[in-house]
Amino acid sequence: MNRAVVLLSGGLDSAVCAYKAARTNELLALTFDYGQRHRREVDAAKKLAGDLDVSDHIIHRLPLGLLGSSLLTDKPLPEGEPTSLPNTWIPQRNSIFLAIAFGYAEVTGADKVYIGVTASLYPDAQPAYIMAMERALNLASEKGGIQIVTPLEGMNKTQVVKKGLDLNVPFELTTSCYRGEELACGKCPPCVARIRAFRENGMEDPIPYE
Amino acid sequence: MNRAVVLLSGGLDSAVCAYKAARTNELLALTFDYGQRHRREVDAAKKLAGDLDVSDHIIHRLPLGLLGSSLLTDKPLPEGEPTSLPNTWIPQRNSIFLAIAFGYAEVTGADKVYIGVTASLYPDAQPAYIMAMERALNLASEKGGIQIVTPLEGMNKTQVVKKGLDLNVPFELTTSCYRGEELACGKCPPCVARIRAFRENGMEDPIPYE
Numbered sequence: 001m002n003r004a005v006v007l008l009s010g011g012l013d014s015a016v017c018a019y020k021a022a023r024t025n026e027l028l029a030l031t032f033d034y035g036q037r038h039r040r041e042v043d044a045a046k047k048l049a050g051d052l053d054v055s056d057h058i059i060h061r062l063p064l065g066l067l068g069s070s071l072l073t074d075k076p077l078p079e080g081e082p083t084s085l086p087n088t089w090i091p092q093r094n095s096i097f098l099a100i101a102f103g104y105a106e107v108t109g110a111d112k113v114y115i116g117v118t119a120s121l122y123p124d125a126q127p128a129y130i131m132a133m134e135r136a137l138n139l140a141s142e143k144g145g146i147q148i149v150t151p152l153e154g155m156n157k158t159q160v161v162k163k164g165l166d167l168n169v170p171f172e173l174t175t176s177c178y179r180g181e182e183l184a185c186g187k188c189p190p191c192v193a194r195i196r197a198f199r200e201n202g203m204e205d206p207i208p209y210e
Numbered sequence: 211m212n213r214a215v216v217l218l219s220g221g222l223d224s225a226v227c228a229y230k231a232a233r234t235n236e237l238l239a240l241t242f243d244y245g246q247r248h249r250r251e252v253d254a255a256k257k258l259a260g261d262l263d264v265s266d267h268i269i270h271r272l273p274l275g276l277l278g279s280s281l282l283t284d285k286p287l288p289e290g291e292p293t294s295l296p297n298t299w300i301p302q303r304n305s306i307f308l309a310i311a312f313g314y315a316e317v318t319g320a321d322k323v324y325i326g327v328t329a330s331l332y333p334d335a336q337p338a339y340i341m342a343m344e345r346a347l348n349l350a351s352e353k354g355g356i357q358i359v360t361p362l363e364g365m366n367k368t369q370v371v372k373k374g375l376d377l378n379v380p381f382e383l384t385t386s387c388y389r390g391e392e393l394a395c396g397k398c399p400p401c402v403a404r405i406r407a408f409r410e411n412g413m414e415d416p417i418p419y420e
Contacts, residue, residue, distance in 0.1 A: 092313030
């Protein structure tokens with residue numbers, strides 16, 4: 001079985017990505033604790049890693065304060081439908097995550113790095129960027145031949161949930177709400193998107209809402 | 211005047227790179243504290259940033275323990291001439307540094323990132339890699355057009371020292387010795403390379419040796 005590093009945030013997308021990766025790989029999970037608003041995401045990642053029975057789970061502390069504040073860390077919270085360009089943008093966040101994941105793949109002998117990018121307006125979620133980054137990071141590596149795998153490429157949230165249902169992803173372990181409390185708010189953009197995605201699959205979202 | 215981010219380690223190469231960058235740019239210095247063997251490098255970077263009168267100097271704590279031990283952090287120390295492939299290799303270190311520097315350039319409106327790579331056996335110091343990384347990181351960025359500048363490309367240590375002498379770099383503020391004590395050992399590979407580079411320029415290295 002091949003060995004793969006998977007970027008696991010505790011959110012819905014990276015969970016589906018990880019369960020897809022687990023079908024054909026021994027997994028090493030990598031979670032970044034970069035000053036998110038709450039610990040809930042990291043806790044969700046731990047539960048998912050436990051359920052996935054990964055060979056190792058690294059929680060990597062990575063302060064990113066120098067890259068400015070962001071909705072994910074300390075900006076005021078919005079409500080309602082997701083707007084066009086989200087202010088959850090942290091410049092080069094995926095580049096930093098991918099570079100560290102690649103280095104980790106090199107030292108552990110993994111030959112794939114999985115990342116759960118989907119259809120998105122973020123420039124660092126686009127296929128052309130992912131391909132360019134794969135090329136650059138392989139040039140920097142000693143042996144090369146490491147692949148960045150994006151099983152959710154081009155999918156919207158409804159398609160991601162459908163794929164997760166096919167893979168029996170334990171969605172009840174994932175978290176999406178910006179508030180990060182015991183009960184999800186049901187009103188912030190990721191809550192709204194998630195509730196709709198389950199509904200469009202004819203399901204109720206299994207996490208508890210207030 | 212343009213604004214540039216410069217990666218400043220406290221060593222000789224990055225110092226020469228920074229003084230070159232300061233000729234034509236307002237500088238923002240970025241130093242990584244990634245578990246180096248000693249604090250001396252970070253202290254040297256602070257002194258250089260002070261002498262350069264940079265607009266801002268970020269010391270960014272970045273634990274890289276997951277990328278394995280290395281001579282730069284906790285492997286046993288060698289003596290003598292530099293050998294072929296140095297075991298100072300930390301996989302994707304430059305990729306991680308460049309990705310963070312690019313993000314920092316984006317939030318501060320800088321349009322250049324300076325890095326002091328020289329002629330080297332490291333894959334992540336090669337021009338093809340730097341070009342590929344510049345392309346990938348610009349694809350991930352919102353406005354693009356950020357340039358990675360490598361003023362020491364292809365230079366050996368003797369040529370770097372020559373360039374630094376032309377630029378009046380205060381070499382006495384830099385540090386290279388693996389041991390990181392008050393007096394440099396004069397025996398480890400970077401000490402040996404540095405002493406020879408000054409000698410080949412007809413100079414004595416201004417830092418104190420034991």
